[in-house]
Amino acid sequence: MPAADPTPAGVWVAIVPLLSRWIGGTEFKQLPNLRLVANCAVGYNNVDLVAAQLRDVVVTNTPDVLTAATADLTWALILAGARRVLEGVDLIRAGTWTGWHPTQLLGLELHDRILGLLGAGRIGQAVGRRGVAFGMRVRYASRSPKQEFERETGAERVELGALLKESDVLSLHVPATPETRGLIGSETLAQMKPGAILINTARGDLIREEALAAALDRGHLGAAGLDVYADEPRIHPRLLAAPRTVLLPHIGSATVDTRRRMAAVALANVRAVLAGQPPLTPVYR
Ligand code: NAP
Numbered sequence: 001m002p003a004a005d006p007t008p009a010g011v012w013v014a015i016v017p018l019l020s021r022w023i024g025g026t027e028f029k030q031l032p033n034l035r036l037v038a039n040c041a042v043g044y045n046n047v048d049l050v051a052a053q054l055r056d057v058v059v060t061n062t063p064d065v066l067t068a069a070t071a072d073l074t075w076a077l078i079l080a081g082a083r084r085v086l087e088g089v090d091l092i093r094a095g096t097w098t099g100w101h102p103t104q105l106l107g108l109e110l111h112d113r114i115l116g117l118l119g120a121g122r123i124g125q126a127v128g129r130r131g132v133a134f135g136m137r138v139r140y141a142s143r144s145p146k147q148e149f150e151r152e153t154g155a156e157r158v159e160l161g162a163l164l165k166e167s168d169v170l171s172l173h174v175p176a177t178p179e180t181r182g183l184i185g186s187e188t189l190a191q192m193k194p195g196a197i198l199i200n201t202a203r204g205d206l207i208r209e210e211a212l213a214a215a216l217d218r219g220h221l222g223a224a225g226l227d228v229y230a231d232e233p234r235i236h237p238r239l240l241a242a243p244r245t246v247l248l249p250h251i252g253s254a255t256v257d258t259r260r261r262m263a264a265v266a267l268a269n270v271r272a273v274l275a276g277q278p279p280l281t282p283v284y285r
Contacts (some may be wrong), residue, residue: 014270016040016217016263020232024048028055038266041253042066042122043203044283045176045194053284060152060269060279065261066124066253071126073252074201077225078169080246081197083107084223087244101194108168108222116167118140118160118183119202124173125149131169139163142174155224164191169199176203186211195222202231213238216245227252255269 003020017023019041028051034114037059044061052059053150064137080089084105091105099124106178115131117124117140125146128138131153138155140146141163149155164170170192174180184198185208192198198221200207209230215221217238225246229235232250239245269279 014274016124016266016270019043019046022046022048023052025051026166028052028057033080036060036270036279038269038273040262040266043175045203045205049284058273058279059283060261060266060273060281061283062265063281065265066258067122067126069149069258070123070252070253071130072249073227073254074123074127074157074171074199075130077172077199077201077227077248078110078197079245080230081199081223081244082110082169084244086246097214108195110169112137113168114139114166115172116163117155118163118170119174120149120155120157121173122148123201124171127171127173128153128155136169139166159212160188164188165193167196168193169197171199172206174202174206176205181205182208184208184212188215189215189220192221194220197221197223197225201227204232209239210238213242216242219243239284 001017007027009025011033012031013033014036015034016038017040017251023037023046024109025048034057035078037052037057039047039059042058042063044063047059049059074216084107088105110268111134113136115128115136115138117128120128120140120142124140128140131138138153139158140155141158141160145157183206187280212224213236216224223244228249235247253259265281269281271281
């Protein structure tokens with residue numbers, strides 16, 4: 001059902017919302033028998049967890065099954081931003097390409113550069129592993145150390161300030177929470193290395209979009225690759241007009257296999273909870 005349609009009210013005991021559907025106090029009130037919200041996404045910032053817990057409603061998500069697809073798409077954005085792929089496509093499509101030129105569309109060489117991960121959970125780590133294959137050196141900032149990841153990739157854990165200052169490519173992989181909202185704003189953008197590339201396949205709320213557009217306009221950043229936005233499906237007009245952007249319509253997990261697996265995990269949670277068993281992937285215990 002489209003996100004604009006109201007959430008059904010009534011006797012339902014379980015619902016499987018998409019991430020574009022807000023489930024909060026009003027929805028819980030109109031679903032008095034509800035026992036489970038089986039969110040069909042790994043992120044669950046579309047569900048009011050406090051309201052759910054107050055009503056003893058279980059909330060589940062779909063972790064792991066979308067990690068590879070989302071990490072791959074993150075790399076599509078990194079490569080497109082670093083190598084100015086869209087500008088190249090535009091040149092061809094406009095019929096204005098006049099032939100090979102030694103200084104045409106020069107981009108950022110990734111080999112031996114620093115890939116910074118803000119958040120090194122499932123997707124952040126998968127992006128880091130791919131980075132090693134591209135010859136990048138990996139740094140990450142996260143709440144807890146990831147020793148296995150460090151052993152596997154040579155990644156180094158640093159403070160946020162150092163991550164901003166040192167990263168040639170900074171990729172965001174933390175969930176949208178009250179602590180992470182607006183984390184990338186004018187102050188943090190100013191700390192980023194001139195010419196660095198910012199990638200966001202996590203959630204739009206992490207970035208102050210007007211500040212990002214201003215940093216791109218000033219030429220401080222080399223590029224921004226975004227899959228997610230603060231007010232989807234609306235894109236901030238200044239971002240739409242800003243140079244050196246690669247803007248995708250929230251398709252991080254959009255492969256046939258992954259979408260099938262996400263639906264299967266959501267339905268397995270419904271079956272388990274309605275059969276009186278523990279949920280497979282609860283977001284809180
Ligand atoms: P995850 O495994 O839970 O990883 C999240 C990481 O963020 C964890 O390492 C966590 O640290 C860290 N973190 C949480 N709050 C933090 C904070 N305040 N400061 C620093 N680090 C913090 O989740 P995931 O599976 O990788 O997914 C990450 C996000 O990607 C999801 O929340 C979702 O919003 C987004 N996503 C987007 C798409 C898309 O279509 N574009 C697809 C899938 C997922 P600890 O390990 O220390 O707890």
